[in-house]
Amino acid sequence: MPANAGNPKRAVCLLSGGLDSATTLAYALREGFETYALSFDYGQRHRIELEAAARVAVSLGAAEHRVVAVDLRGFGASALTDEIDVPKGRAAGEIAEGIPITYVPARNTVFLALATAWAEVLGAADIFIGVNALDYSGYPDCRPEFLHAFEAMANLATRAGVEGATKLRIQAPLLHLSKAKIVKLGRELGVNFALTHSCYDPDPNGRACGLCDSCLLRRKGFADAGMVDPAVC
Amino acid sequence: MPANAGNPKRAVCLLSGGLDSATTLAYALREGFETYALSFDYGQRHRIELEAAARVAVSLGAAEHRVVAVDLRGFGASALTDEIDVPKGRAAGEIAEGIPITYVPARNTVFLALATAWAEVLGAADIFIGVNALDYSGYPDCRPEFLHAFEAMANLATRAGVEGATKLRIQAPLLHLSKAKIVKLGRELGVNFALTHSCYDPDPNGRACGLCDSCLLRRKGFADAGMVDPAVC
Numbered sequence: 001m002p003a004n005a006g007n008p009k010r011a012v013c014l015l016s017g018g019l020d021s022a023t024t025l026a027y028a029l030r031e032g033f034e035t036y037a038l039s040f041d042y043g044q045r046h047r048i049e050l051e052a053a054a055r056v057a058v059s060l061g062a063a064e065h066r067v068v069a070v071d072l073r074g075f076g077a078s079a080l081t082d083e084i085d086v087p088k089g090r091a092a093g094e095i096a097e098g099i100p101i102t103y104v105p106a107r108n109t110v111f112l113a114l115a116t117a118w119a120e121v122l123g124a125a126d127i128f129i130g131v132n133a134l135d136y137s138g139y140p141d142c143r144p145e146f147l148h149a150f151e152a153m154a155n156l157a158t159r160a161g162v163e164g165a166t167k168l169r170i171q172a173p174l175l176h177l178s179k180a181k182i183v184k185l186g187r188e189l190g191v192n193f194a195l196t197h198s199c200y201d202p203d204p205n206g207r208a209c210g211l212c213d214s215c216l217l218r219r220k221g222f223a224d225a226g227m228v229d230p231a232v233c
Numbered sequence: 234m235p236a237n238a239g240n241p242k243r244a245v246c247l248l249s250g251g252l253d254s255a256t257t258l259a260y261a262l263r264e265g266f267e268t269y270a271l272s273f274d275y276g277q278r279h280r281i282e283l284e285a286a287a288r289v290a291v292s293l294g295a296a297e298h299r300v301v302a303v304d305l306r307g308f309g310a311s312a313l314t315d316e317i318d319v320p321k322g323r324a325a326g327e328i329a330e331g332i333p334i335t336y337v338p339a340r341n342t343v344f345l346a347l348a349t350a351w352a353e354v355l356g357a358a359d360i361f362i363g364v365n366a367l368d369y370s371g372y373p374d375c376r377p378e379f380l381h382a383f384e385a386m387a388n389l390a391t392r393a394g395v396e397g398a399t400k401l402r403i404q405a406p407l408l409h410l411s412k413a414k415i416v417k418l419g420r421e422l423g424v425n426f427a428l429t430h431s432c433y434d435p436d437p438n439g440r441a442c443g444l445c446d447s448c449l450l451r452r453k454g455f456a457d458a459g460m461v462d463p464a465v466c
Contacts, residue, residue, distance in 0.1 A: 070303040070347075075354045106350035109390045113346040114303075117339035121308045141390045149386035156379040157342045 010034045010124035011171075012115045015065070017052030018198045019191075019218060020174055023182055024130035026060050026189035027173045036122060037062040038115055042107070043073025048206040052197035059192050068114055075105060108141035109150070112170065116154045119168060127154075128171045134178055147172055179221025187227065194230035208232055243267045243357035244404075245348045248298070250285030251431045252424075252451060253407055256415055257363035259293050259422035260406045269355060270295040271348055275340070276306025281439040285430035292425055301347055308338060341374035342383070345403065349387045352401060360387075361404045367411055380405055412454025420460065427463035441465055 011033035013025045028035045039053040050067055057065035108131065115127045131142040140146065151170040158168065174182050186193065198218045199208035208215050208231065222229040244266035246258045261268045272286040283300055290298035341364065348360045364375040373379065384403040391401065407415050419426065431451045432441035441448050441464065455462040 066307060068304050068307055071301050072350060074299060074301055075347075075351045105353040106346060106387075106390055109346040109349055109387065110343070113339060113342040114308075116342055117305060118308045120338040143389065146386070146389040149382070149389045153379070153382035153386045154339075154342065156376065156382045157339055157374045 009126070010036065010063075010119075010122050011126035011128055012036050012038055012119045012122065012124050013062070013128040014111055014115055014130065015039050015053045015057060015062075016130075017049045017054075017056055017196060018130075018214075019186065019193060019196045019221075020130035020132060020182060021053075022056045022060070022130075022191050022193075022196045023186035023189060024128050024172075024174060025056065025062060026186065026191050028126070028128045028171070029060060029062070030189055033126060033128075034063045035128070036118065036124065037065040038111075038118060039065065039067045040111060040114070041067055041069045042110075043071055048197055048202055051206075052195060055195040056191075059195055060190075066118070070110060070114065072105075072107065072110065106141065108139075108146070112150050112154070116158060116168065120158050125167065126169050126171055128173070130174050131172050132174050132179075132182070133176060144172075144175060147175070178224070179217055180224035183221045183225040183227060187225075192230075196231060198231075242359070243269065243296075243352075243355050244359035244361055245269050245271055245352045245355065245357050246295070246361040247344055247348055247363065248272050248286045248290060248295075249363075250282045250287075250289055250429060251363070251447075252419060252426060252429045252454075253363035253365060253415060254286075255289045255293070255363075255424050255426075255429045256419035256422060257361050257405075257407060258289065258295060259419065259424050261359070261361045261404070262293060262295070263422055266359060266361075267296045268361070269351065269357065270298040271344075271351060272298065272300045273344060273347070274300050274302045275343075276304055281430055281435055284439075285428060288428040289424075292428055293423075299351070303343060303347065305338075305340065305343065339374065341372075341379070345383050345387070349391060349401065353391050358400065359402050359404055361406070363407050364405050365407050365412075365415070366409060377405075377408060380408070411457070412450055413457035416454045416458040416460055420458075425463075429464060431464075 009032065011028050013028050013035050015021045015025055015037040016039065025035060025037055037057040039050055041050060054065055108129070112127065112129065119127055133142055133144060147170050151168060154168045177185065198214045200212040200214045201209045203209065210232065218229065242265065244261050246261050246268050248254045248258055248270040249272065258268060258270055270286070270290040272283055274283060287298055341362070345360065345362065352360055366375055366377060380403050384401060387401045410418065431447045433445040433447045434442045436442065443465065451462065
């Protein structure tokens with residue numbers, strides 16, 4: 001019997017404060033999980049991400065929202081943590097080619113490892129992550145085969161692997177959805193998109209630049225879904 | 234051709250400052266690797282570990298020693314990070330039974346994930362870790378099957394998996410050695426054991442307690458090797 005057999009089933013959900021992770025959190029909650037949202041202060045250039053994550057967690061009803069500090073900036077090599085220019089104004093077709101300069105080395109591995117640690121302490125068997133294999137095909141750690149390998153590893157890394165308890169599952173409900181479908185799913189689940197933040201390079205007031213890859217993908221998603229993005233009104 | 238084809242081959246080595254990781258670092262250096270030592274400030278109760286790691290890295294000639302902050306204490310549930318009593322004075326036969334209270338959830342997963350991030354930035358294909366499957370059989374993340382699964386996952390998580398570059402290898406040269414054999418190997422490799430620190434519960438001056446599991450295993454290792462431990466003289 002799992003340690004928390006008498007409790008509601010628990011899950012950890014990675015939450016960046018963007019559209020995808022907000023929709024993933026809403027999905028986990030609709031599935032009936034008591035959901036613990038986890039964000040990281042990893043030296044990202046734009047702290048507004050963490051403020052968005054906190055707003056989203058409260059608005060959707062996460063059981064708890066925790067921000068864990070991990071200094072990925074010390075390793076460098078990404079436009080998201082270093083003073084490297086974020087690409088702007090690329091056509092949608094250019095975005096998915098090769099590994100983007102915004103790729104942070106092993107970021108999802110580090111984030112899922114920390115989610116695994118918290119899940120073990122909470123007695124949670126499910127970890128939700130809002131990765132997407134379509135728009136981010138250039139990121140090695142957004143691919144389904146990576147998620148499967150992580151799940152296999154995590155089940156050997158933890159008490160679950162030794163004591164035969166409930167197995168950990170890595171759940172990525174957005175993995176094969178287009179951005180338009182994610183936007184529609186988020187709306188159906190009651191996500192307040194005005195609270196979310198996706199831009200790689202916001203201005204000092206936190207307004208999206210509208211030109212980076214993330215802004216362009218988001219804009220196209222809303223357009224394809226026939227919706228207006230309340231965050232850029 | 235790997236990115237650093239013209240450079241000496243590089244490795245990242247996890248370094249806690251204990252006897253095992255010091256010996257592992259010395260082993261990586263003898264194997265000819267330009268070795269980057271990585272320690273973590275993870276909220277451990279005893280900061281003396283990090284001082285020992287810094288001394289060991291300098292004395293053995295690591296190319297660099299970096300301490301990365303990651304707040305595992307926020308997740309709790311271990312005598313190494315919380316105010317839980319460390320077990321004392323247990324017989325050697327008792328130590329390896331079940332998962333010890335000193336187990337930090339998913340610690341090696343988190344540490345290896347961060348080592349993977351640094352390895353990717355450095356162009357290093359090898360990650361050394363001083364885990365041991367004999368003395369720490371109660372820790373799920375010290376088992377060979379965990380290390381194999383991590384290696385498979387890491388190769389999917391990184392550029393290596395996408396671009397067909399040199400594959401990452403997780404090297405655990407102490408995995409099947411007894412503590413006595415580790416002590417002998419360390420001596421052969423020139424490790425200054427007086428600089429290392431293994432105790433789970435040192436006094437305020439940093440002296441080992443002599444009674445926790447780690448101290449008892451270390452003492453037995455030196456005794457079985459017919460050597461005197463310079464750190465407890």
